[in-house]
Amino acid sequence: MQSPCQIMLVPNSGHPQLSAEHPAEVTIGVQDVNDCPPKFSQASYEAVLLLPTYEGVEALQVFATDPDGNDQSELTYSLTDGSIEHFSIEPSTGLLTVRNSTFSKERFRFNVRVSDGRFSITALVTVLVHEALDSGLAFTHNTYNANIEENNGNITTVAVVTALGNKLNEPLRYTLLNAGGKFRIRPTSGAIETVGVPLDREEEEEYGLLVQAGREENRLRVARALVRVQVSDVNDNSPVFVGLPYYAAVQVEAEPGTAIFRVTAVDRDKGQNGEVNYFLQDELGHFEMDRLSGELRLRRAFEADLSSVEYQVLVFACDMGTPPLSSSVTFPVTVVNRAMPVFDRPFYSVKVSEDVPIWTPILGINASSPEGQSVLYTITHGDPGTLFSIGFDTGVISVIAALDYETSPSHRLIVRATDCLTGARAEVDVEVTVLDVNDNPPVFKQPSYKTVISESAMIGTAALQVLATDSDSEKNAAVRYQIIPDRTNSTDHFHIDSSSGLILTARSLDHETIQRYVFLVKAADKGFPPLSIYIHVLSANAHIPSFSQPQFSFTVPEDMPIGSLLGAVHLHTSTSHSSLPVSFSAVIGQTPESNSDGVFVVDKETGMIKLDKALDREWTPAYHFKVMAMLQQGRLDAVSAVDVEVKVKDVNDNKPAFESDNYEASVTEGLSPGTRILQVLALDPDWAANGQVTYSLAPPGLLGGSGGENIEEHGAYFTIDSSSGWISTLKGLDHEQSPAHSLTVWAFDLGDPASQSSSTTITIAVSDSNDNIPQFLQPRYYGSVRESDAPGEVVAVLNTRDNDSSPGNRQVTYHITGNNF
Structure with a gap:
């Protein structure tokens, strides 16, 4: 902070003493230190x-x-x-x-x-x-299960949940308690949707979403249900080789079948999509590949005099998905003889910070001669800038020039080892990874910022935005902003968003008290480049754009065509007649309700608000955003903002949608009238009467969607409750007369002026019951028998009939009840 100024008069040492004609202002700045806990x-x-x-x-x-x-x-x-x-x-x-x-x-x-x-x-x-307190509400299921395919970037309905127990026309509000930025729920219909962010099964295979239904007036009496969303796998990951880079060597005298090297690739997909097989590009050469294990073997022996030859082997890893995905890797296989130097590793790697001091050793390379002779080391490739050196007799690699992560984040060197006696040589790859350090401070886009704001500006008015960038990587490049306090208490009057750099008013401003604010804005990752920012506060009667009213409100139908004009925001006459140019713009918020998607645009010259994207009242019933007017005054811009509210009026643009295109039920014949068989459910995301659904067995135009009537074409066997969708029997069912019934159920909304409707098919199978008595075809039967007939001879054949249809119910057994002499 800065202390109040002191006025000092400094005399000289002469006789008589003389003082300065004008006093000097001395400002003592006190630098803040972290001496207070949060x-x-x-x-x-x-x-x-x-x-x-x-x-x-x-x-x-x-x-x-x-x-x-x-x-x-x-x-x-x-x-x-x-x-x-x-x-x-x-x-x-x-x-x-x-x-x-x-x-x-x-x-x-x-x-x-x-x-x-x-x-x-x-x-x-x-x-x-x-x-939760008993609310009288209950979901149709305690747990809902749904599936969605990964990588789907469209807004997709995952599930529809329904709570029952509310009174007729009593609205319920559905809330998703753990949406996680990937799902949302329509508050009136219970439809759970993705937000258009593709889901990745490899990141999260199952989501458990907790849904709450309740009444507006009592938030403790609610009902809850769990929705399990399973993300099904798509073959979207190619196999990835691990342990790279690969290097292999084989002795010239190796026998066919000798194992040389094993490659490994992993696939993050599931099931067959994640099963990996391996193939060589050249299956008829010196090498062969085990398709399941990835082991490289020698297929054909080398010529005896072959030496210091390097083969580039191309290996493919392919998954078993549809369509299959593959990746490849090429690596060297060196044919060595016993005279060549041998490195103690197939390759070398090291990580080093970009601020490492020059002449710092970073890695030791070691190769041995089969003959026990000395080995000389040299860097042959990969160092055009001469950043590294290697001890010719020690193999120690050192940094000899400054490294810069921002220019070259990695270096791949080739080091050669040469046998001093025979001249035989071998080479190895060395990977040097440069780690980023925070060596670049943020840099502002401008050296200073200026703006003008009215003393009548409301708290939260945007003054301007500062922006700084940092060329470092990842977290070292993340910039945060702070206002550095000064003696004018600018930090009390203004607030800066630490992430975006947007500066807002935090208190009411008074031109008569303070006409000008000057303060520093700090942009920091770990550096500290302070930047001056100037905000001039002018009185209300200066050339500040002033709107004709504190808020502009518009009401529009949700089917309003794109490009339609809502109306204009107007300035006071004194401002509009000013000779200085005024430009209008919409302030884009951070949520859909604050116009983050740019649904509305503002004409720069007229302030006319135009619809630029389609409306959907079921998702966003109202918008609240700001329109800014900027008066250009030479090097300074005077800014004012006004609130705009747009209410979206519901249009009956959605038909009721049944949970299923067809329903099936099975009942036993002989049920008493009034027995409930099946409940159908249709949802309409529209608002109020436009979204209230009634059910009927009558088609549109016949009964007007009133429901509850009996329809002769269905045999007058069924009726439907117009409010709940329960289908019940109207009279007894007879399997022998009609073993199955097919009927159409219609769902109507109560929209005005026109109702929307949809239908679904119901198939009700009537199973047989043993409700028919066997009947003899004749009232009396006669038979005859000779006294010489042996036991078992047929005396008479009795014919019967049973009207039941199932084999078990039609099976007839006979026995003699009397007069069996």
Whole structure:
């Protein structure tokens, strides 16, 4: 911070003493150091976690600030004790989520720690675990199962969940408690969709999504269900060779069948998609490959005088998927004789930081001569910049020039070992990987920034955005922004988003008190390049664009054609008549509701708002975003913003959709009238009456979708409840008369002016029951027998009939009841 200025008058040493005509202003800057611990927003936190729950469900979020230098320190959150088994915390945000949903007790008390790198404090967290209160609601299934193919980038409906128990026309709201950025649920219909982010089975094979249904007025009385989404495998991964690079050697006198080397490739896919076979490009040469194990063997012997010859062997690894995917690798196989130097490794590799001092040894190469002679080492290829040297007699590689990760992140050297007596030589590859260090500070796009903002600007108004880049890699290139405080307390009046560099007003501004703010913005990874940024605050009667109203509201139908105009945002007459040019633009937010997808665009000159993408009220019922007006005044731009609200009016653009195109049921004949057989369910994502579904056995136009009527064409055997979709018997069913019934069920919404409808087919099989008595074909039968007939002779044949259809029910047995002399 900076202390208030002091006025100093400095006299000289003459006689008489004279003082400076004008006083000097002295400003003493006090540099901030990390001498204060962070502070939690609360001393303790408490949350209620309703059961059932699942992994990834949010429990609560803790928040802390650092008094040092306006949050210059990056705060890190962590758990300190035994509850790590059940909960986890996001280190940068303090979001506490469920890690293990199997709870053994109803209360968990543990500490959360926040650290700024030097100091840390803890806060007590209490999580109460309760069963959800009885809501009278219940999902049709406790667990839903769904499948989706990986790599599908389209928005796809995964499952539709339905809760029952609400009153007629009583709305329910569905919530996905652990969406994880990959799924979403339509709050009124219960349809679970992907968000268009392709799923990767190799990253996550199954997702457990916890869905909650409840009424708006009581959030503790809810029903929950689990949706298990299985990601099915697609052959999208080629085999990958491991342990690269490969080098192999074989003696010239080796016999056919000798094992030379084994390659290994892995495939992350599943089943046949992940099974790997190996093939050689040249199957008729000196080498052969075991297709299952990847072992390279000698197929044909070498000529006896062959020496120092290197073969480039091309190996393919192919999976068994459809279509199959493959990858290849080429590696050298050197034919050696007993006179050639032999390296103690097939290849060498080393990692070294880019800031390694010059003349630092980094790796030792060792080769031995079969004859026991000395070996000389040289670097033959891979070092055009002369960054490395090798001891000709020691084999020690050293760095002799500065390395730069940003220019060359790796180097591949070829080192030759030569036998001093025979001149025989061998070569080996050396891989030098350069590790990045944070040696590049962030660089701002501009040396300074200037803007103008009105004193009437509301809190949260965007002033401008600063941007810096860093040429380092990964985390060394991640830039975060902070405002450096000064004596004008600029940090109290402005806030900067640490990730994007967007500067916003944090307090009301007063031109009569402070007309100009000057402060530094720090962009840092580990470096510190301070940058000046100038924000001039002008009074309200200056040339600041002023809108004619504090908010502009529009209502549009969801089927509004792309390119249609909603209306314009207007400035006050004094501004619009100004000779200075004014340009309008839409401020793009971070969520769909704040126009992050660019659904609306603003004409730069007129401020007219135009629809640029299709609307869908079922997903986004309203938009809230800002439109900015910029008045160009020479080197400075005066900026003002206004809120815009766009309400999307529902249109009956969705038909009710049945869960299935056809339903099947089986019942036994003889059921009493009114017996429930089957329930059908159709969902309509539209709002209110447009999405309210009724059921009927009558087609459109006949009964107007009122439902509940009996239709003669179906034999008047069935009726359907127009509200619930339950199909019941209207009278007894007879298998012998009609062994099966096929009927069509219609679902209508109550949309106005026109209703939408769809249908599904119901097949009801009527199984046979033993409800028919066997009947003799004649009332009396006569037979005759001679006294000489032997036992077993046929006396008479009795004919009977049974109207049941199944073999078991039609089987007739006979016995004599009396007068059997």
